[in-house]
Amino acid sequence: MFGIAVALAMDALAVSIAAGIKIRRVRHGHVLRAGVCFGLFQFGMPVIGWFAGKTFARCVCAIDHWIAFALLAALGGKMLYEARGHDPAPTGHAADPTVGWSLLLLSVATSIDALAVGLSLALLGVSIWLVAVIIGVVTCTLSALGILFGGRLGHRFEHAAEAFGGIILIAIGVRILISHLMGG
Numbered sequence: 001m002f003g004i005a006v007a008l009a010m011d012a013l014a015v016s017i018a019a020g021i022k023i024r025r026v027r028h029g030h031v032l033r034a035g036v037c038f039g040l041f042q043f044g045m046p047v048i049g050w051f052a053g054k055t056f057a058r059c060v061c062a063i064d065h066w067i068a069f070a071l072l073a074a075l076g077g078k079m080l081y082e083a084r085g086h087d088p089a090p091t092g093h094a095a096d097p098t099v100g101w102s103l104l105l106l107s108v109a110t111s112i113d114a115l116a117v118g119l120s121l122a123l124l125g126v127s128i129w130l131v132a133v134i135i136g137v138v139t140c141t142l143s144a145l146g147i148l149f150g151g152r153l154g155h156r157f158e159h160a161a162e163a164f165g166g167i168i169l170i171a172i173g174v175r176i177l178i179s180h181l182m183g184g
Contacts, residue, residue: 001131004117005138011110011172012038015072016143018165019097019106020150022079030151031144033098039140041111043132049118050128064112065180071109072173075102079166098147113176 016034023030075097097103114135121128150165 001134002138004131005135006142008042008111008114008117008135009139009142011113011176012042012107012139013142013146014168014172015106015110016146017150017153018076018079018168020147020152021154021165022082022097023147023151023154026147026151026154030096030098031147033103034147035140035144037098037103037107038110038143039136041107042114042139043136045111045114046118046121046132046135047128049115049120050122050132052115052119064115065177068109068112069173069177071105072169072176075106075109076166076169076171076173079169080163081166083160083163083166109173 016038019034020026020030095102097106117135118128118132121131154165
């Protein structure tokens with residue numbers, strides 16, 4: 001169970017690092033919001049998958065990789081654009097990725113695979129609750145640490161770090177897309 005939790009949390013960890021890079025000064029609220037939101041989605045998606053059953057999974061499995069790719073590529077592209085000095089925020093500060101739609105989209109994009117894990121566990125007859133709690137707690141912890149680590153990277157490398165964060169998001173999206181298209 002712990003291995004599944006860590007594997008599912010890796011995308012959220014990488015995205016959290018990228019989000020931390022984008023934040024000029026990481027505060028406790030950033031860490032808490034990101035950790036809780038990523039953790040809740042990673043907890044909830046396997047539960048939804050577990051309850052949804054085979055019919056719903058067939059519909060989602062056909063497009064889940066495209067959804068994750070599109071969300072991550074769009075957010076990564078936005079970070080790359082802003083890293084070039086095209087910051088749309090009126091104060092000159094980049095938008096906080098730990099609030100609003102950005103956080104919601106990142107949480108959904110990194111937890112779509114957990115939906116399939118929930119379905120698989122249902123087919124195996126495994127109870128979902130303990131697994132989902134472990135997945136949520138591990139993801140929450142790693143995401144919070146990722147925001148902190150990304151914040152430290154961002155202070156040292158400024159625009160290059162934000163561009164790197166954007167590349168990370170796009171790369172994760174491409175990896176998800178290729179993984180699903182190649183049958184893995």
